[in-house]
Structures are given as C-alpha cells and as structure tokens.
Amino acid sequence: xxxxxxxxxxxxxxxxxxxxxxxxxxxxxxxxxxxxxxxxxxxxxxxxxxxxxxxxxxxxxxxxxxxxxxxxxxxxxxxxxxxxxxxxxxxxxxxxxxxxxxxxxxxxxxxxx
Amino acid sequence: xxxxxxxxxxxxxxxxxxxxxxxxxxxxxxxxxxxxxxxxxxxxxxxxxxxxxxxxxxxxxxxxxxxxxxxxxxxxxxxxxxxxxxxxxxxxxxxxxxxxxxxxxxxxxxxxxx
Numbered sequence: 508x509x510x511x512x513x514x515x516x517x518x519x520x521x522x523x524x525x526x527x528x529x530x531x532x533x534x535x536x537x538x539x540x541x542x543x544x545x546x547x548x549x550x551x552x553x554x555x556x557x558x559x560x561x562x563x564x565x566x567x568x569x570x571x572x573x574x575x576x577x578x579x580x581x582x583x584x585x586x587x588x589x590x591x592x593x594x595x596x597x598x599x600x601x602x603x604x605x606x607x608x609x610x611x612x613x614x615x616x617x618x619x620x
Numbered sequence: 621x622x623x624x625x626x627x628x629x630x631x632x633x634x635x636x637x638x639x640x641x642x643x644x645x646x647x648x649x650x651x652x653x654x655x656x657x658x659x660x661x662x663x664x665x666x667x668x669x670x671x672x673x674x675x676x677x678x679x680x681x682x683x684x685x686x687x688x689x690x691x692x693x694x695x696x697x698x699x700x701x702x703x704x705x706x707x708x709x710x711x712x713x714x715x716x717x718x719x720x721x722x723x724x725x726x727x728x729x730x731x732x733x734x
Binding site: 537538540542547548549550551552555557595597599606607608609610611612613 | 626651653655661662663664665668670678708710712714715716717720721722723724725726727728730
C-alpha cells in the first residue's frame with residue numbers, strides 16, 4: 508500500500524505564483540524525498556530532508572517536515588512554465604529497508620505562461 | 621556519462637509470453653530497484669536488491685522475477701503469470717547501505733500487452 512498521500516492531486520497556477528504541495532505519511536521515516544517527473548519520463552530527485560531536520564532549501568524549492576504530524580510540504584517559489592510536471596514525495600523507512608522508497612500518488616502541477 | 625539505462629523504451633507483449641526488461645547502471649551503486657507506474661498513479665515497488673546475488677520482494681512481486689548476477693545489471697522478467705502487465709516500468713539505483721541518499725532513475729520502459 509502507498510505510504511504517502513499527496514494533496515492536492517492537481518494544481519494549476521500562473522507563472523510567477525508560488526506552488527505548495529503537501530504529503531502525509533503513516534509510519535516512522537528515516538528521510539523524506541521529493542521527486543519530479545515530466546510526462547512519460549523517469550523521476551528526477553529534487554531534495555532530501557532527514558527525519559531530524561525541519562526545513563531545507565534548494566534554489567526555488569523549500570521543503571518542510573513535521574514528524575509529529577507525519578507530513579511534509581514542498582514550496583516552489585516564482586514558478587515557471589518549465590516547472591510543469593508531476594511531483595512525488597517518497598519516504599525511506601530506514602532499518603532493514605534502508606533505501607527502499609515508498610511513493611505517494613503525486614501532484615500534477617501545471618504552470619500557465 | 622554516468623547513469624542508469626533502461627531498454628527497450630517501448631515493448632509489446634503477446635498474451636502468455638514472458639518478456640525481460642533491461643536495466644544497467646554505471647554509477648557503482650550497490651542498490652537497485654524496479655517500480656511499476658500505472659496511469660495517474662504513484663510508483664509501486666516490485667523488487668529490490670541491496671547487493672549482488674541478493675534481492676527481496678517488494679509490494680507487488682507476484683508475476684515478476686529478477687536476477688542480480690552483476691552489480692551493474694538488474695533485469696526484470698514479466699512472466700505470463702502477471703495478469704495485468706501493461707504499465708510503465710522504472711528502474712532505479714542508489715548508493716545503498718546505511719546512508720541517506722537519493723535514487724537515480726532510468727527513463728522507463730512502457731510495456732503493452734497486445
């Protein structure tokens with residue numbers, strides 16, 4: 508079964524606006540990762556946040572993690588049409604399943620020029 | 621170029637046939653994974669291998685088989701026992717071991733039953 512639930516399922520915004528996507532999960536994690544997928548292509552890693560971190564930045568990306576609520580959010584600031592893609596959160600449960608990622612259903616982001 | 625290569629990009633299978641999807645990496649990664657993605661869905665783990673000559677079932681292993689005879693290669697066979705094999709298959713690799721690390725993905729193989 509899927510570990511993560513993402514919200515919203517689809518998001519449509521104008522260029523220049525910010526996009527926020529949320530991810531909730533059920534069990535304890537070692538880290539949480541965000542990936543991007545362009546239509547019909549493989550996934551590309553965006554950012555990894557460890558379970559003992561609360562916030563992380565990378566360029567226009569900002570990720571937060573709240574382990575008490577078992578949730579994470581991905582913020583893309585000043586969005587561009589090229590940001591149009593599906594975004595997935597993935598959790599790494601650690602322990603004997605270290606590195607084994609469990610993916611959410613994804614958020615489809617459309618950025619209109 | 622370092623990376624992970626899947627072939628073929630498109631594959632057509634007749635009912636009752638076994639087919640094998642190729643996945644090769646030159647990143648010197650210990651861990652490799654196979655995921656299945658259905659339209660509009662997330663990824664589901666089929667099999668994973670954390671070291672050569674060892675692999676474990678994921679969440680949806682029924683109807684699939686794998687081998688890991690070489691560090692660089694992790695082929696996936698979709699057998700005739702897989703009742704609904706039409707999907708997008710993604711292979712990934714990571715450094716492995718007890719480290720926080722990202723996964724690198726291939727470009728995928730789209731399998732269609734005809």
